Amino acid sequence: MPLFLFLVLLPLLVILLKFAYSLIWVPWKIQRHFQRQGVRGPGYRPIFGNAAEIRRLYSEAQPKSPDLTDNDVVGSVTPFYYRWSRMYGKNFLYWFGPKPRLAIADPEMIKNVLMNTSGSFGRVPQDPLSKPLFAQGLVGLDGDQWALHRRIANQAFSLERIQSWVPDMVASIMKRLEKWEDSGGERDEFEIDVHKELHEVSADVISRTAFGSSFEEGKRIFDLQEEQMHLFSKAKRSVYIPGFRFLPTKDNRERWRLEKETRESDGREEKLGVEEIIDECKTFYFAGKETTANLLTWVLLLLAQHHEWQTKAREEVIRVCGFDRLPQADNLSDLKLVTMIINETLRLYPPATMIMRQTLKRVKLGNLDIPAKTQLHSALIAVHHDPEIWGEDANRFNPLRFTEPRKHIASFFPFGLGPKICAGQNLAMVEAKIIVATIIQRYSLTLSPTYVHSPMLFITVQPKYGAQILLRRI
């Protein structure tokens, strides 16, 4: 063989061998390693793993239940988890590209992952396509950088500070109720799509409290983030191919335009000369609005459906606040049933369906030996609906479950657990109590006949066709 041909073929052969090693041999070895320990799953497919099946299962999940009391939502919001856990058991191995993902739904294992501080588990590296949405804020950081940002966030979101924001939160919801009153006009009963409305209230709260502005001022950023959410949600179900985000595809060009505009809208912070602050602002704008707005939407939908709980909750609000006084920082802790209703909603419709980590070294988890760089999918929503934990009526809305102490710390963890637990948990709970109490104090709620029960996952769990509720003044 002429020398030059050899010199051309040799590098090609090396590339081919490297390719076969990392995309075929390593995944096959890992799969065997788990099979030997009794962990099964939907078999590795070269390069893309199970991404195509995950996409197909999402597109087949047609959650359009005529039964409004059907809170059995695991199948519609995480159809792949639902399908594979039934086939292979609660812990199973699936593949996101050539990366192994171990789904776990045992509270003890989840606790050991999320609460571990020994450095055995870290964040899964952020998909670069999510950066425009969450930016490089807390949600995407790890190690020392995360610890520094987290200390600052803890001070910024201390309970004391949140309590001082209560008047701002009350002002936000009261302003919105005035708008509802105007749209209701003289009618005793009128319909509101609370899903859309609560997103704006929640956006207003985070703008006023964390940024000293208002929904109207922050609106451009929220609109841009909404568009980014669509692009990210689309990309999230496909395997990320390195370098692909730099190609001028239609979606990428759109992403670049939105990112540029969001930064310019955040520009007033640039005078501080701190890129990180802009990134953190994006994180908090996004995390502060989406999750809380969806939680509030589901609380109102469930109350509109369960009049017995709505009546009891209203009686409590009137007992604590009177007929027309507004909730205050010092009486929020007396809203015990309202808090249980919010918790029961977070159990059935948690905004985040899973929490991801990866092993940074080989670890022992329960009786499993897990290699380094295995991604761990803590199946939050599956644990919240598990009949072995919550009883045969696990899918039933019953706030009284929360009178009992939790059976296991990781049987209910809508905000996560351990050092990376949600930084906005206190803000979200205070905000939710104020908004729910203020609404039910003034209106009785009934589901509109136009409401279609179709929970879906669009980054967070939300009602696909809106949340139409009939409001009647009390």
Ligand code: HEM
């Ligand atoms: C119902 C409302 C909310 C829910 C259910 C929720 C849930 C979560 C969850 C599950 C995590 C991931 C924890 C982990 O990785 O272990 C998280 C993290 C985070 N959340 Fe929330 N969240 C809510 C509201 C908020 C609000 C209002 C804010 C801010 C204003 C916020 C800011 C954050 C931040 C910054 C993180 C990252 C924390 C870190 O890594 O240190 N969240 N949240």
